[in-house]
Amino acid sequence: MPDKKDDVYGDHISHQFNDEMMALKTEFLKMGGLVESQVDRAIHALVDNDSNLADEVRATDKKVDQMEMDLDEEATLILARRQPTARDLRLVVSVIKMVSDLERVGDEAKKIAKFAIKLSEEGQAPRGYVEVRHIGNHVLAMLHDALDAFARLDAEQALRIMREDKRVDEEYQAATRTLLTFMMEDTRNISRCMSVMWILRALERVGDHACNIAENVIFMVKGEDVRHTPVEEAEKVVGR
Amino acid sequence: MPDKKDDVYGDHISHQFNDEMMALKTEFLKMGGLVESQVDRAIHALVDNDSNLADEVRATDKKVDQMEMDLDEEATLILARRQPTARDLRLVVSVIKMVSDLERVGDEAKKIAKFAIKLSEEGQAPRGYVEVRHIGNHVLAMLHDALDAFARLDAEQALRIMREDKRVDEEYQAATRTLLTFMMEDTRNISRCMSVMWILRALERVGDHACNIAENVIFMVKGEDVRHTPVEEAEKVVGR
Numbered sequence: 387m388p389d390k391k392d393d394v395y396g397d398h399i400s401h402q403f404n405d406e407m408m409a410l411k412t413e414f415l416k417m418g419g420l421v422e423s424q425v426d427r428a429i430h431a432l433v434d435n436d437s438n439l440a441d442e443v444r445a446t447d448k449k450v451d452q453m454e455m456d457l458d459e460e461a462t463l464i465l466a467r468r469q470p471t472a473r474d475l476r477l478v479v480s481v482i483k484m485v486s487d488l489e490r491v492g493d494e495a496k497k498i499a500k501f502a503i504k505l506s507e508e509g510q511a512p513r514g515y516v517e518v519r520h521i522g523n524h525v526l527a528m529l530h531d532a533l534d535a536f537a538r539l540d541a542e543q544a545l546r547i548m549r550e551d552k553r554v555d556e557e558y559q560a561a562t563r564t565l566l567t568f569m570m571e572d573t574r575n576i577s578r579c580m581s582v583m584w585i586l587r588a589l590e591r592v593g594d595h596a597c598n599i600a601e602n603v604i605f606m607v608k609g610e611d612v613r614h615t616p617v618e619e620a621e622k623v624v625g626r
Numbered sequence: 627m628p629d630k631k632d633d634v635y636g637d638h639i640s641h642q643f644n645d646e647m648m649a650l651k652t653e654f655l656k657m658g659g660l661v662e663s664q665v666d667r668a669i670h671a672l673v674d675n676d677s678n679l680a681d682e683v684r685a686t687d688k689k690v691d692q693m694e695m696d697l698d699e700e701a702t703l704i705l706a707r708r709q710p711t712a713r714d715l716r717l718v719v720s721v722i723k724m725v726s727d728l729e730r731v732g733d734e735a736k737k738i739a740k741f742a743i744k745l746s747e748e749g750q751a752p753r754g755y756v757e758v759r760h761i762g763n764h765v766l767a768m769l770h771d772a773l774d775a776f777a778r779l780d781a782e783q784a785l786r787i788m789r790e791d792k793r794v795d796e797e798y799q800a801a802t803r804t805l806l807t808f809m810m811e812d813t814r815n816i817s818r819c820m821s822v823m824w825i826l827r828a829l830e831r832v833g834d835h836a837c838n839i840a841e842n843v844i845f846m847v848k849g850e851d852v853r854h855t856p857v858e859e860a861e862k863v864v865g866r
Contacts, residue, residue, distance in 0.1 A: 454854075
């Protein structure tokens with residue numbers, strides 16, 4: 387049996403460990419909040435033709451990149467010092483993966499901001515803004531819900547996000563078809579419509595990343611890898 | 627001092643650990659070889675108008691996905707059982723990240739195969755194949771070199787890949803400009819040229835993933851995170 391001194395020491399270690407895990411979660415959610423706002427502001431910059439806001443989004447991406455590197459370092463330090471196992475280990479490994487998703491969401495926001503600037507110089511695109519707004523709101527909601535599912539380790543909510551991803555893909559396909567028709571009607575629209583195409587593509591990718599985060603939440607909670615699994619299979623995993 | 631028995635036991639453990647690390651590297655390189663061939667075959671399917679080959683590429687993506695899940699599980703088990711530190715820990719964490727890059731390269735190959743099928747149905751695109759071949763060869767060489775740099779933990783070679791990425795971006799920009807002009811010349815080309823646009827985009831992404839792998843190699847060897855760092859800075863890190 388450990389003596390009193392050991393006990394106190396053990397408590398102290400586990401206390402520190404819990405604090406570090408909590409800090410990792412908090413920092414991850416902070417990064418999530420930042421990239422969420424980056425996507426939101428990039429869409430506003432485009433729709434409101436506001437190139438100053440677009441410039442701000444591009445500049446803020448440096449902060450997103452720094453957060454990625456800090457979080458990776460923090461997670462690696464926890465692995466080295468605390469050697470977590472089971473559910474704690476799954477959480478740290480998942481954070482390492484999801485951080486890279488958040489960084490890519492930040493990149494997509496930067497890309498949208500770049501095209502917002504291009505379009506404000508060339509003159510706004512004649513069509514596609516309704517679709518950008520619509521798909522933009524949809525994927526922003528997914529991203530928000532995915533971060534929320536992570537905060538509460540809610541596998542049911544994560545499952546709902548996996549289901550949404552299919553709908554976004556359908557909306558995206560419909561939107562690109564509409565834009566293609568419009569490009570064919572008048573060649574003067576082509577260059578600007580192409581910019582909107584890239585923006586829609588970026589938004590669709592944001593939805594994919596939200597979905598990746600959701601899959602990681604299910605892995606953290608259930609210990610099963612539901613990537614590359616049909617939603618019906620994932621439902622069985624979550625239902626267990 | 628440990629007695630003889632401990633020593634033998636320690637040797638045994640470290641032997642097993644080395645075997646597991648080696649197996650992780652080997653499996654990763656196997657997955658790398660597979661996605662390399664997936665991209666190569668997808669390009670051939672497109673250029674040779676071979677939709678059977680494109681179908682094969684799409685079917686093989688399931689194998690890529692399975693390898694991703696297996697490698698992630700293997701890496702997580704090593705973390706749980708062996709609790710590696712320092713350079714070993716960096717290798718395991720890097721593998722977890724790079725596996726996700728390889729899986730995405732596989733997705734890009736699948737996407738190219740999808741468009742190869744679409745184009746073989748619609749009639750081949752009138753332009754852009756030279757560019758696809760050229761950029762395709764370029765990013766395939768980058769991917770190959772990145773995997774080779776990982777196999778030999780060669781930071782100098784990794785640095786060369788980071789430099790190549792800029793050139794691919796320039797080639798990609800030039801190719802999309804050419805295609806855009808061609809779309810404007812004749813609206814009947816638009817739909818097929820769009821397919822080629824998406825293919826070029828997929829190839830450019832393959833280059834990005836090769837670059838991510840290269841950055842991870844530098845991190846493994848030098849212990850410094852050179853993502854989001856200008857190449858000149860990365861050069862200093864590698865030169866140390």
